[in-house]
């Protein structure tokens with residue numbers, strides 16, 4: 614499909630519909646519903662909003678969604694125990710630890726992610742699944758990069774041979790993207806706050822992926838004519854959502870752009886559902902779908 618605006622909302626709806634059909638077929642055959650357990654520690658309002666969206670989408674495609682709400686003062690050991698209970702519960706196929714954790718537990722985030730069974734790690738943040746990505750295995754890879762790749766594929770945007778510049782080096786976005794882009798024969802460059810003369814890289818990008826938490830970070834003057842831009846950022850200005858790219862400013866000059874909102878976000882949610890289904894199939898040895 615050819616279009617200048619890469620519509621993640623439309624693609625997300627299409628992929629969710631297809632997934633719903635697959636889930637329906639398997640559940641009809643084996644009588645077990647895929648189940649995702651989400652752990653929410655504390656009462657962060659944004660986390661609550663995200664969890665509600667995910668729960669609604671689970672219901673829409675036929676995934677059972679359980680939310681475990683835990684007190685923000687829970688101890689490290691107790692949280693580890695809660696994760697282990699879910700690891701050992703056969704009716705739970707996917708486990709999602711909603712991040713960020715409250716301040717007191719923040720430093721142990723890696724310890725908790727490591728505790729999640731790699732088989733149920735639908736966010737792809739357990740070290741085992743990170744390692745699998747090193748070998749280009751994306752079965753349980755992080756959802757946002759999967760969404761970016763799916764969006765490019767849907768719009769027939771060639772990745773091979775491109776200078777792909779990622780402005781972000783987080784575990785959720787930049788780092789997994791390096792391997793996903795390498796797998797598809799792009800030449801990825803990762804920029805961050807210590808990158809010197811970042812404009813040199815931005816200007817050279819054929820494919821530019823931005824996730825910096827800064828509205829209007831990318832403007833027309835900074836980009837190369839025809840560049841494909843994926844705006845991952847989600848910022849709120851005076852109550853209105855926007856990305857990291859000045860959309861109206863760059864629209865004429867770029868080759869294509871995924872807007873924010875309405876680009877990568879809906880696909881991130883889709884791949885959470887898809888990863889849950891992948892984890893379920895693996896645990897139940899379902900191969901034919």
Ligand SMILES: NC(=O)c1ccc[n+]([C@@H]2O[C@H](COP(=O)([O-])OP(=O)(O)OC[C@H]3O[C@@H](n4cnc5c(N)ncnc54)[C@H](OP(=O)(O)O)[C@@H]3O)[C@@H](O)[C@H]2O)c1
Pocket residue numbers: 757780781782783784785786787804805806807808811824825826827845846847848877878879881882
């Ligand atoms: N739509 C979705 O589904 C989705 C999913 C995930 C994330 N997001 C959004 O994506 C954004 C990033 O998320 P995250 O969790 O990856 O955030 P993060 O951990 O804060 O990462 C931000 C990255 O941007 C880099 N950065 C910040 N300012 C910069 C600058 N002036 N020049 C160059 N690099 C700069 C940082 O560099 P350093 O490493 O040097 O600090 C860091 O690597 C957020 O807006 C988030 O809401 C959206």
